[in-house]
Amino acid sequence: MFSLSLCMIVKDEEDVIDRVLTCSNRFADEIIIVDTGSKDKTKEICKNFTDKIYDFVWCDNFSLARNFSFSKATKEYIMWLDADDYITEQNIQKIIALKNSNDQADVYMFKYVMGFVDGTPTFEFFRERIVKNNSGFEWSGFVHEAITPHGKIKYLNIEIEHRKQKVGNYMRNLNLYRKAQKSGIKFTPREQYYYSRELYYNGYYKKAIKELKKYFCLNDKFTPNIVGAYLIIAECYFVLHDYQNSQKYIFESIKKFLPNAETCCMTAKIFESLHDKFQAILWYNIALITPKDSSGFVQKDFYDYIPYLELCRLYYPINFEKSQKYFLMAKKLKPDSAEVRHNSKFFKHQNNEK
Template identity: 40%
Template sequence: MDMNVKISLCMIVKNEEDVIARCLDSVSRCVDEIIIADTGSSDRTKEICRDFTDKIFDFEWTDDFSAARNFSFSKATGDYLMWLDADDVVSSENIGLLKELKKTLAQKNPDVVMCRYVTSFDENGTPLFSFFRERLLKRTANFKWEGFIHECISPRGNIIYSDFTVHHKKERGAGDRNLRIFQKKISQGVKLDARNTFYYGRELCYNKMYAEGAAVLERALDMDLKNNRNEACLFLYDCYNAMDEKQKAFLSLCRSLEKGPPRADILCRIASVFKARRDFETAAFWYDAATKCGDMSARGEFDRAEFRTFIPFVELSCCYFYLGDKKKALMFHEKAKSLRPSHPSVLFNERFFGAQ
């Protein structure tokens, strides 16, 4: 491939005047073309975008995110298509990685580049929640977005993984927008596949419709649910817990252990059940097991790093104190302190151990 690989940034936007300049300013110097598909902005979004590109297109919103993204892709001319949301940011460190990635594109000629997506941070800016997404796609491979909501592209061909990372700095939630889209599509007779059944159940849970959410999530787990299986178990746990059905909640966590290696955040929740029963020995076993879990994001899983380190360290400190092993309790407190010294739990425990 020509060493002068061109990247087209493709975005769909609507009423993003508060964040769009931050996003485009962070990445505009490293892409060769910017495509904006506006789905009906009534604020200054398009005006701000004109400071970065003249390739701004109107797209009539049809409650279908894939249709909008595919439209934006259709307007691009670069060798690779890269997508961002308006509230995404590319850090200065990752700008350097993107420049290096351009060289890799020329050398390896991949069809898909999987990149880490960080969507949550602690008080120090350290990533807490991340996963890999299909971030750059070869234009001539004719990839298409699928799914009217929580849209995605199924990777195929020559797939590579990159250290290039995008930070999602969400400024506002979607409210009940996603739930309304699901309900509208269902009323129109749209049949949900396993993945969208999970996401529908999640939206019901987010909107505190716990009984309905539990029923939908149970249905999703009975379908051929792959990458989202563990998430479905977690949200099912939340639904049953909110309904005070403790045994069903606990069994929901256990279902996640039926297939594939265990995930740290689930083991920590299992541990919390035993801690609530004041069975500190069993709780410590599960918290310790969580510290031995690996990062499974390359397997398509969500990764919550703090559940492998900080959270079990804090909880193990508590468990061992109640088990009478103050030496171990202090050791795990120091481990937690080394990671997040200003966290309220660490500050509380620091005062507590100081008074012993």
């Protein structure tokens, strides 16, 4: 059995903070709130749950704020959450059971699920969620901050849901990277990767390619980021209509690492753009039999829903029965999605004409 401090950094979260603290109050022995400059009622709401509320002058560094929050923790273990996180009743009970057990790991890894569409998450990965206090755990990285796990690490089937309710400032992270770059900060491999990814997200495709090629020279050892870098370069070239280079980088990824479903779907997309629909069909089928690698980032739709939709579309001109088969498989997964509703009308019309 162990005691648990919950540490959070917040700013202007009045719309969601009550939700996450109501969940956390069920298992946390101590709740620590570090506010980085709220102008709304965030701190007033937090006072309903804790008196341990601290102000932190924002300095464009998420890790410094999180480490400050950790410095205030007094319990045996520390857990962190974001204001727009949510924990279901089932997962609350799992956390309570973990606390009441005799388990004594140094780090507990929980699943982080997000990208909710029609109530279903599309993206998941494991994150360091609970760490032993006073054991040298610190946050690093001024953006996309993380803790490097060490000691006894346990992966648990406990989920934290990241449920955003408002659209954030998409340029915020990129601007922080640019500011750091101008000040002469030398990026770590992880920072170089995430900086490049922010360039891609914001439509700077040529610059993203250039910076990811620099990232490859830094000899990062974290495979999910390396695979992600190849995928982003391939996607950038694809958007720029340079299908040959797009194919080159996706094939380099496949040569070096076992392909995941996202890689397979990207390969299929490239082949279709090169007017080879049969190869596209092949690669979407490979995506369907590719095992999930839970050690990295998993975009779940690439393992079933997206291949089903694309195979439905690709088979339609050549094999109506197969096309309809894959449509029904997609419908079973997401009966209320916009794509399924559209295709339902189409196949209903087609079948009525027969």
